[in-house]
Every structure is written in C-alpha cells, then in structure tokens.
Amino acid sequence: MLLDGKVPTGPLAEKWDRHRFDLKLVNPANKRKFDIIVVGTGLAGGSAAATLAELGYNVKAFCFQDSPRRAHSIAAQGGINAAKNYPNDGDSIWRLFYDTVKGGDFRAREANVYRLAQVSNHIIDHCVAQGIPFARDYGGLLANRSFGGAQVSRTFYARGQTGQQLLLGAYGSLMRQVAAGKVRMFPRQEMLDVVIVDGHAKGIVTRNLISGQLERHAADAVVLATGGYGNVFFLSTNAMGSNVTAAFRAYRKGALFANPCFTQIHPTCIPVHGTYQSKLTLMSESLRNDGRVWVPKSPGDKRKPSQIPENERDYYLERKYPSFGNLVPRDVASRNAKAQCDKGKGVGETGLAVYLDFADAIARDGQDVIARKYGNLFQMYEKITGDDPYSTPMMIYPAVHYTMGGLWVDYNLMSNIPGLFVIGEANFSDHGANRLGASALMQGLADGYFVLPYTIGGYLSGTSKADVTTSHPAFETSEQEVRAMVDKLLGIGGKRTVDDFHRRLGLIMWEYCGMSRNNAGLEKAQAMIQELRSQFWQDVTVPGSAGDFNQSLERAGRVADFLEFAELMIIDALARQESCGGHFNEGYQTPENEALRNDEAYCHVAAWEYRGSDAAPTFHKEPLTFENVHLSQRSYK
Amino acid sequence: MSAQHLHLTLKVWRQKGPRDKGHFDTLQVRDISTDMSFLEMLDVVNEQLTLEGKEPIAFDHDCREGICGTCGAVVNGRPHGALKGTTLCQLHMRHFQNDDVIAIEPFRAMAFKVIKDLAVDRSAFDQVIQAGGYISVNAGGAQDANATPVPQDRAELAMDAAQCIGCGACVAACPNASAMLFVSAKLSQMALLPQGRPEAAQRALAMVRAMDRMGFGNCSNETECEAECPKEINITNIARLNREFFKAGFGSRAK
Ligand SMILES: Cc1cc2nc3c(=O)[nH]c(=O)nc-3n(C[C@H](O)[C@H](O)[C@H](O)COP(=O)(O)OP(=O)(O)OC[C@H]3O[C@@H](n4cnc5c(N)ncnc54)[C@H](O)[C@@H]3O)c2cc1C
Ligand code: SF4
Ligand code: FES
Numbered sequence: 032m033l034l035d036g037k038v039p040t041g042p043l044a045e046k047w048d049r050h051r052f053d054l055k056l057v058n059p060a061n062k063r064k065f066d067i068i069v070v071g072t073g074l075a076g077g078s079a080a081a082t083l084a085e086l087g088y089n090v091k092a093f094c095f096q097d098s099p100r101r102a103h104s105i106a107a108q109g110g111i112n113a114a115k116n117y118p119n120d121g122d123s124i125w126r127l128f129y130d131t132v133k134g135g136d137f138r139a140r141e142a143n144v145y146r147l148a149q150v151s152n153h154i155i156d157h158c159v160a161q162g163i164p165f166a167r168d169y170g171g172l173l174a175n176r177s178f179g180g181a182q183v184s185r186t187f188y189a190r191g192q193t194g195q196q197l198l199l200g201a202y203g204s205l206m207r208q209v210a211a212g213k214v215r216m217f218p219r220q221e222m223l224d225v226v227i228v229d230g231h232a233k234g235i236v237t238r239n240l241i242s243g244q245l246e247r248h249a250a251d252a253v254v255l256a257t258g259g260y261g262n263v264f265f266l267s268t269n270a271m272g273s274n275v276t277a278a279f280r281a282y283r284k285g286a287l288f289a290n291p292c293f294t295q296i297h298p299t300c301i302p303v304h305g306t307y308q309s310k311l312t313l314m315s316e317s318l319r320n321d322g323r324v325w326v327p328k329s330p331g332d333k334r335k336p337s338q339i340p341e342n343e344r345d346y347y348l349e350r351k352y353p354s355f356g357n358l359v360p361r362d363v364a365s366r367n368a369k370a371q372c373d374k375g376k377g378v379g380e381t382g383l384a385v386y387l388d389f390a391d392a393i394a395r396d397g398q399d400v401i402a403r404k405y406g407n408l409f410q411m412y413e414k415i416t417g418d419d420p421y422s423t424p425m426m427i428y429p430a431v432h433y434t435m436g437g438l439w440v441d442y443n444l445m446s447n448i449p450g451l452f453v454i455g456e457a458n459f460s461d462h463g464a465n466r467l468g469a470s471a472l473m474q475g476l477a478d479g480y481f482v483l484p485y486t487i488g489g490y491l492s493g494t495s496k497a498d499v500t501t502s503h504p505a506f507e508t509s510e511q512e513v514r515a516m517v518d519k520l521l522g523i524g525g526k527r528t529v530d531d532f533h534r535r536l537g538l539i540m541w542e543y544c545g546m547s548r549n550n551a552g553l554e555k556a557q558a559m560i561q562e563l564r565s566q567f568w569q570d571v572t573v574p575g576s577a578g579d580f581n582q583s584l585e586r587a588g589r590v591a592d593f594l595e596f597a598e599l600m601i602i603d604a605l606a607r608q609e610s611c612g613g614h615f616n617e618g619y620q621t622p623e624n625e626a627l628r629n630d631e632a633y634c635h636v637a638a639w640e641y642r643g644s645d646a647a648p649t650f651h652k653e654p655l656t657f658e659n660v661h662l663s664q665r666s667y668k
Numbered sequence: 669m670s671a672q673h674l675h676l677t678l679k680v681w682r683q684k685g686p687r688d689k690g691h692f693d694t695l696q697v698r699d700i701s702t703d704m705s706f707l708e709m710l711d712v713v714n715e716q717l718t719l720e721g722k723e724p725i726a727f728d729h730d731c732r733e734g735i736c737g738t739c740g741a742v743v744n745g746r747p748h749g750a751l752k753g754t755t756l757c758q759l760h761m762r763h764f765q766n767d768d769v770i771a772i773e774p775f776r777a778m779a780f781k782v783i784k785d786l787a788v789d790r791s792a793f794d795q796v797i798q799a800g801g802y803i804s805v806n807a808g809g810a811q812d813a814n815a816t817p818v819p820q821d822r823a824e825l826a827m828d829a830a831q832c833i834g835c836g837a838c839v840a841a842c843p844n845a846s847a848m849l850f851v852s853a854k855l856s857q858m859a860l861l862p863q864g865r866p867e868a869a870q871r872a873l874a875m876v877r878a879m880d881r882m883g884f885g886n887c888s889n890e891t892e893c894e895a896e897c898p899k900e901i902n903i904t905n906i907a908r909l910n911r912e913f914f915k916a917g918f919g920s921r922a923k
Contacts, residue, residue: 161805162803207802271730
C-alpha cells in the first residue's frame, strides 16, 4: 500500500499558512467539551499538554517519572536551533530547511522540514517570554553558537543545560494549567496500551506504578509523546527509563512504525569502561567547536597523549574534511572514529576511544573562556572518569543517542489510526536518516507548541464526536491483555534477570545493527534475537508482585517489547539495501567510504504494519518527492 | 586511572510502603569496581538479590547524569553522599575505601512520604510550582526574543538559580525540613529577569504560602541546604526570596 503523507498543495513556503487556514477550527466554547490524553511530558508532550489546555481543551497528561519535570528531555545539553539570523551570518528559514533535509540525507518529508524551520523562530520568542535564561552577549542580546554540522551560528543555549531550561519552561506552563484545572497530571503511570474503538483512538490503559493498579482513561484523541527507543541497545545516552513500550504497543494495535533502523550514534560520549556499566554519558557536541579530534598516527601507540609529538598525531577529521573539519555531521564523525579504532589506532585501556583535545583552544582563548563555555561538561567528565580535561585530552567514543525512526505520521502528525497523534522523538517525521545537532529540541517544541495544537483541532472538528466511556468492551479487552502480560512475566520464575537479557540484546544490536551494518550480520542478528526472545519467555525471573511498586516488573515489560522491536529494526535495515545517514550498509559505500544512497529504489519512508509476534510485518511505502531541493551526494569536504 | 575492587558493608533502609515501620538490612558486597557509580553499585546488589530470590532495593533514578533530579538518598548521613556538588548518580565508588560501612536511607521529611525503600514522594514540589513558579504567557503571542535585552550578569545570575534540579536534598538536609532553597531558586530566576517582574509580588506570596501548606518547615538559617545541594544553589537566593516576600507584603497590592 502507498501511504499518503497528506502534504498540502501549493508552494513550499505557503503550505503551512494555507493549511492552517483550511483546517476547520473548533469553536472556543466547544473546546472544553473535548478531552485529550497526552502521554509523555518531555519537551514535546509537556509543551503540547500546556498549549492544548491554554486553548481550552481538557487534558490528561501522563508520565512514568515522579514528576513531569524529569522527562528525558531534561538531559539535552547543547542547544536549540532557530533561523533567527541574529548574528547576520547568512542564515534563513530556507537555509535551516535545506541543512536539515541534506543532513537527514534526503530521507525526510520536505514540507514537514520546511514547516519546522518556519516555526523555529516562534519557539525562541516564546521560550524567552517564559523566562528561560538563555546565554546572552555583553549587550544583553541573545548569544548563538554554531553546532554539529552547521556553518552558521543558529544555536541558542543555556550553558550546557539547554534541555533542562526548556523543559522547565514547558513544565512551568504545564503546572500553570494544572493549577487552572485544565490539565490533570498523572505521574508515575505507565501507558501499556492504546484503546481503539471503531477505528479511532479513544483512550489508554495504564499501570499505576505505585499501587500496581491498572487504570482506564478515555478521551477524544490520544497524543503519544513518549520519546525515542535508543535503549534497545541497552547502553545509550538516554535516561534509564526511556523505552519503546508506548510506541510499540500502539504498533501492535495497528499504528505503522516508520524507518525503525534509522538510529543515531553520537560521536562524543564517554567510552565504555566496564561490564557493570548502566549507561553512557554524552559529552555535548558543542565541544567539537573548540576541541580537536585526533589519534596517534601509528597503530598500537600506547604512549600518554602528552608524549605523542604533534607530527605523530592524525587530526583525521580536519585532514579528510577540510571545510567542515571537526564539525562534520554526527554519522560521519562517528563512523570515522570507529574506522580509526578498527585500524588499531584507538586509545585508552580498551582501544575503543579517540582524543578530543582542548590544549589549542585553552592556549588561544585562555582557561577562563573555555571554562565558561564548557565548565559543567568538563566537571561531569572528571566526575565520571577521574581525569581532568583541562590538562589531558578527553577520551571519547560514539554511543547510541537518538532515534530518527518512530511511529509513522502524516503532515498533521496523526498516525494511520485516526485520533492517534505522535509528536517529538516518538514520531519519524523530520530528521530523515540523520538528525542534526540542536534540532530535536526544536522539533519537540515545534510539534507541541505550534503544530499539534492546530492540527488536532482539524481532526476533532472534522470527526463526529463519539462519547466513549471506559466501560466500553474495547477497554475491557485491552485491560485483560495488559493484565495477562503482567501475570505472564511474573509467572515465569526463571533464573536470569531482566537486565541480563537486556544487556545481551544490546550487545547484539550494537555489533550488528549499530554504526555499520552488513547483510550477513543482520541476518545473523535476527536469528540471535529470536533465540534470545524465546529464552526470555522461558528463563527470566521477575521478583515481587503485580500490586506493588515493582521496578523489576516495569523493566521486564520494557525489555519484552525491546526484544520484539529489535527484530523489526533488523527487518527494516535488511529491506533498505542502500546506505543513508545513520544507516550504513557496508555493501553500499563510495570509494571514500561515505554512505552511498540509492535514490531510484529507496527514496521513501518504510512503514511497517504489525502482523503478530511471530509473523513478518507488512511493508508500506511513502514515496518521498523533492520539489525544492536537489538530491545530491552529501559532501563535507 | 585504573580500577580497584572494594568490599563493602551496606546498611540499607528497607520499607515496604508508607505504613510500614521500616528497618535497616545489612548486606555484604564484594568486587565493587571503583569506576562504578553509586547507583551502578546498587544495580549490582539488586542483581544479586534478584538471583537469590529476594526483593531488590527500590530506588528512584533516571538520567544518571545529575540533571533530572530523580535520584537521591542519604548516604552516611549526607543527602547524595559526602562529595560536594554531586548527585548520587554521579558519585563514584572511587570516593570510598575498602571495608567501608555505608548507611543508605531515603530522604526524610514530613512533606516527602516514603513509597518504598529509598523511593519517596516529592509531589509537594510540583504543588509549590503550581502556585506560581512560572511566567503566565500563552504560546503564540510573544514579541521578538531580542526585543527586551537582559544584562548578561543578570541573565547569568538567573541561570545560576535556574539550575536547581528539584531533587529535594535541601529539604532532607534541613533540620526543619524547609524547602526554602528550592523555592528561592525558582523565585530568584523569575525575579531577576524582566519577563518575571509583572507577577513577582503575587508569585512570592503564593509560593511561600504553598510551601507552608505542604508541610515544609521554616527556615532558621542553618545553611545545611546549601552545603548539600548538588547544584550548589547559593543561599543568597533565600535572602532574595525574603526581600521579594516582604516587598510583596508591604509594598504591593498582591494578595
Ligand atoms: C544526553 C542527550 C543530550 C541531548 N542534547 C540535545 C541537544 O543539545 N539538542 C537537541 O536538539 N537535542 C538533544 N538531544 C535529543 C533530545 O533531548 C530528545 O530527542 C528530546 O528531548 C526528546 O523529547 P520528547 O519530548 O520527544 O521525549 P522525552 O523527553 O524522552 O519524553 C518522553 C516522555 O514520555 C514519557 N513516557 C515514555 N514512555 C511512557 C509510557 N509507556 N507511559 C507513560 N509515559 C511514558 C516519559 O515519562 C517522558 O515524560 C539530546 C539527547 C540526549 C540523550
Ligand atoms: S535547591 Fe539544590 S538541593 Fe534543593 S532541590 Fe534544588 S538542586 Fe536539589
Ligand atoms: S538520576 Fe538523574 S539526577 Fe541522578
């Protein structure tokens, strides 16, 4: 089946305005008659819930943390893009659009990306009005920096804590609506199913994580803003609770999953150093503005960095990509780091690291300036590793960071299930095969503050209002299914822990579906995952009971979904016989080892339909057409 | 840095739920790498307990990078442990010695009920923010972001205050279980910025009242909060809160 992205007609720059005009409005007096469920209170969900409430809808918002302020978005460090062109360095909406489409290796929908660039400026205006303490120049105006893969300075930031500040802004707005009685907040609740009535999303089933009770919640529309699935790799820069469960359970109910194999491996993270390790820590990419990446020229050189003279170092990014240098996009930087380590030039105890060196920047600008820019990152690095980056180069290595794939949505951010909307990292929409730095925060807030609040109105006003209550049989069935799964997990009583399975899965995915992939490896991984999944259902042990605060049970449910979802990633990777952005199939590369796309055969979104736990999913295709940019080989030379 | 391995004795608070009395359990743990974080050490203990068929220790955590404010426990009498400016998730085992005895308890305060073991309910913080910890602006109407310049030093001071992660260590550290440091951090961020001035008086009154209502104690300048705050939120914010509060009480029409 060919999918219709419902992109409005007309010239690119006018599509969004025209579409907003064409969308039917919900009469202000009627808005209060509609209930909307928002699952997730990160940048996307928090901003959407607050804005929908400001418009007059009744909102129920859910998150699994103890407070909406703690969503994973809080950890974003580097910044948020906008096309303000405050530095007067040639930026524009068009350039931000173009950079994003190109950075995504031409696998995103043009019209969505253009809209994202258009609303980016409103985000900054709104966030400043909310009191977000962005960095400022001496004159008191907003400061900008250049960031991962951009040649203009369009990134706004609040020290190394941009995500925190933006999220606290959205959280403040959300709390204001809670006080106004327009939002009911349900923290420590995990969504475990979407309820569909007559083809429309009408509610969710959740588990109260304190009491273990299953709860039913009905609404006129459901918004998923549940973040990305990077934790399928076990080790990633994501928060420990980040999961695929909400998206995956929607997939099981018929929502299409798009481009699941598009994952982003971030080049600058603290390397892995032990088998007990629970997560990887990102060192913001902004560090690449001043840090220089290098390895020793000769393989196996075990000298201390300070003992390796200048002419025996290889600043390989600067050498290979003279115009972008250390600022090449993430996928390119990551693959190059791996390539150096594969040649035996990696540093540190494991040989799986490269240096990120600030000595030149400190000599040029002084330690004070560097400390002001990166102080908190340097401190975090020192806390974790025990090394001081002011005096010795950092060691970094790529780590799983972001997932471009997600539930399929049309231009209105609605999935193929009417009434089920998906925003933020949980959808697939704007970043193609690779996301540029500082554009996830932009997308999450664009979706939540400025896109969804309009498009959801179009759905609500165009659909006859069916009042479904939680006593509808569909809720009963959903709840029974959820309960059956919980009971099954608790009943296995095997000998291996949930984390043990999760770690195994992570190793398989990192080895065969990580930075570079090949067909033989992917096929092998598929068999290994199936085997691991069947072992899980026979041999996992989940202590405790269903009616209690039971963190092992929470994790077990998530890992069960990861085990099934991982296979979908492999299937998607195998189906895409090309390389593009973060999906690098070794069989398809240019003579310089860059990703080689096949636009004839694969210029499309691959969207998968669930057919059962053990059945192959059905493939659907949304062809991508580029009317405004020319498909070119990305070059960062 | 090369890792060493520690043998430790843990005295961990176990409590089934808010109504359970709770008690300390003593556990011996071996082979703890000094490169582990404190929470990774607890992971190892929990894996061991699970395999022995016992219930693992419940503790809250998420980002494990010191930014979400979810983690926290009192370690040897100090919220988040003894290392200055560090959350529990960022505290590494290299700061402990072989054969150490480590006592681990939940944050205790009237306003924070224990849910289970080390996990506590801090929703009172959300309710204090609901009272006014924001600027009342709807999406859509804002002027250009550069229309109102903010002097750099003010913006930096606001950012210093805005770094609070809402972890609750200040409350756990305070002999009166006061939330003044937390409240003053939010209030200062808003009071320092021109955008926050129109509601400053109302906000100060509302947040302070909400804090009292939620059962947090009074501030008697013990300064322990500042010493234990993982984000090193400065106690001068409390002075600013007091100024704003008095100004609001005497000099404005805010109620
Ligand atoms: C370390 C790090 C640094 C980053 N830095 C940057 C940066 O500088 N710039 C940038 O643009 N991007 C950055 N990113 C990416 C960006 O932070 C994320 O993509 C973005 O914040 C995701 O926001 P979100 O709202 O979609 O989801 P999240 O913030 O992940 O929120 C998900 C929400 O869903 C809830 N949830 C999930 N599952 C369930 C469930 N089953 N039931 C109930 N609730 C559920 C959670 O409780 C949470 O509230 C960074 C990412 C990481 C990991
Ligand atoms: S003031 Fe400090 S200790 Fe208190 S909640 Fe904020 S970060 Fe935690
Ligand atoms: S787990 Fe997020 S601050 Fe410790």
